[in-house]
Amino acid sequence: MSDYENYLNTTVTITVGYVTFFGIFTILFYIDNKMRYENMEANLVKKEMLKMVTSFGIGEIVILLIVTTSHRLV
Known part of the structure; x- marks a missing residue:
């Protein structure tokens, strides 16, 4: 039962960490770039957001692999 509690x-x-990080990042990013995106075409905004989400995804996968590997080695 204790293993189940550890996983939970x-x-x-x-x-909670991801929700907090991405929530705060989204709010701050929106506030910082509000004027820039109001004057930009919709397809360019979508393209830029896709690039940003892709880079976050790749970065998070790399971090998870490093953390998982380092915990297994220790």
């Missing part, structure tokens, strides 16, 4: 604790911690 880890899952909740990671989920």
Whole structure:
């Protein structure tokens, strides 16, 4: 039962961390770039957002691989 609690604790911690990080980042990014995106065409905004989400995704995969590997080695 204790292994299940560890997995549950880890899952909740990671989920809260991601929600908090991306929530704060989204709000601050919107505030910082509001004027820039109001004057930009919709297809360019979508293209830029796709690039940003893709780079975040790749970065997070790399970080998760590094963290997982380092925890298994220790």
